[in-house]
Amino acid sequence: MSSPAPRRPSVLVFATGGTIGMRRTDSGLAPDPEFPEILEDLVARICLPLGVEARVNHLSPAIDSANADADTAPKIARAVRARVRTQRPRGVVITHGTDTLAYTAARLAFELGDLGVPVVVTGSQLAHGEADTDAIGNLTLAIRAAVKAAPGSPAAIAFGGELLPAVRATKHDSIALAAFRAELPLAPGGIGVPPAPAGSADAAPPAPARVLAFRFVPAVTADDLRASAGGRPHGLVLECYGSGNGPMARPGMLGTLRELCAALPVVAVTQCATGGVDLGRYAVGRELAAAGAIDGGDMTLEAAMGKLGFLVDRGHDRAEIRDLMLQNLVGERTVAAA
Numbered sequence: 001m002s003s004p005a006p007r008r009p010s011v012l013v014f015a016t017g018g019t020i021g022m023r024r025t026d027s028g029l030a031p032d033p034e035f036p037e038i039l040e041d042l043v044a045r046i047c048l049p050l051g052v053e054a055r056v057n058h059l060s061p062a063i064d065s066a067n068a069d070a071d072t073a074p075k076i077a078r079a080v081r082a083r084v085r086t087q088r089p090r091g092v093v094i095t096h097g098t099d100t101l102a103y104t105a106a107r108l109a110f111e112l113g114d115l116g117v118p119v120v121v122t123g124s125q126l127a128h129g130e131a132d133t134d135a136i137g138n139l140t141l142a143i144r145a146a147v148k149a150a151p152g153s154p155a156a157i158a159f160g161g162e163l164l165p166a167v168r169a170t171k172h173d174s175i176a177l178a179a180f181r182a183e184l185p186l187a188p189g190g191i192g193v194p195p196a197p198a199g200s201a202d203a204a205p206p207a208p209a210r211v212l213a214f215r216f217v218p219a220v221t222a223d224d225l226r227a228s229a230g231g232r233p234h235g236l237v238l239e240c241y242g243s244g245n246g247p248m249a250r251p252g253m254l255g256t257l258r259e260l261c262a263a264l265p266v267v268a269v270t271q272c273a274t275g276g277v278d279l280g281r282y283a284v285g286r287e288l289a290a291a292g293a294i295d296g297g298d299m300t301l302e303a304a305m306g307k308l309g310f311l312v313d314r315g316h317d318r319a320e321i322r323d324l325m326l327q328n329l330v331g332e333r334t335v336a337a338a
């Protein structure tokens with residue numbers, strides 16, 4: 001009996017919405033109901049010269065990524081993981097709206113850090129049918145990268161001719177085709193995603209963790225900070241000034257921070273594009289650390305939020321969350337050598 005012909009390698013393209021799949025309507029750009037067939041065709045044309053088969057799947061309904069919620073990235077991760085198990089593609093491309101692409105991509109870098117298959121996230125600034133659209137160029141770059149990357153490669157964003165590490169990238173331009181930027185390269189020495197805590201896999205999945213951000217600005221009061229946690233989030237990322245400073249002399253600020261840090265994990269990152277926090281440098285930073293804030297190092301806001309949500313959703317306890325937030329898992333933060 002002759003053995004079956006070896007299957008050609010394949011790429012999984014998972015579409016979730018965004019401008020790439022939109023068209024103009026009377027009420028503005030909105031998901032194009034014909035995009036599934038159009039994408040099928042586009043992907044087939046990109047894959048043909050690469051010698052790979054294409055599988056195209058969709059998240060339903062397609063969304064403007066401004067409507068992404070706490071479960072969007074985890075849901076994409078679950079769907080991709082299930083398809084990778086059955087389809088065994090060489091690489092995965094996720095198309096996504098640019099508004100929250102950096103948040104989703106960062107979260108996926110943790111969620112799918114152990115997938116063993118390269119994951120590349122892309123989208124476009126202009127809809128697929130517009131003149132000079134960047135949709136085809138970005139999709140082509142993403143598919144090529146997903147097929148060519150080594151199996152354990154970190155999650156990446158393909159956009160505007162560049163491949164960026166997902167855990168370091170931010171949307172920095174609302175109009176230009178080079179919409180994303182990574183200020184820092186992937187931090188070397190990531191220890192990988194830790195195993196889920198014992199017993200957590202058997203537990204019924206709770207509602208997804210909601211991680212929020214609060215930005216210090218000069219007018220902020222302790223009440224404002226307390227109010228930011230009024231909806232009972234599961235984690236908070238504080239966007240601090242400079243090297244990790246906040247208005248600690250503001251009446252009630254220290255006590256409020258202590259209360260918050262006792263109730264939920266609070267991570268400090270910097271508002272600056274690069275450099276990171278060093279909570280030991282200034283007295284105000286030390287007060288923040290003493291109140292219980294976790295040093296977010298040089299993580300981007302998106303990476304800090306994605307990592308914190310991932311760890312909370314996996315069921316890690318508070319001590320483990322603190323410890324893991326301080327470590328470099330998948331290249332998201334620089335950790336000084338001991």
Ligand SMILES: NC(=O)C[C@H](N)C(=O)O
Nearest residue numbers: 018019064065097098099
């Ligand atoms: N360029 C885009 O994709 C923006 C769109 N509002 C989205 O995020 O879905």
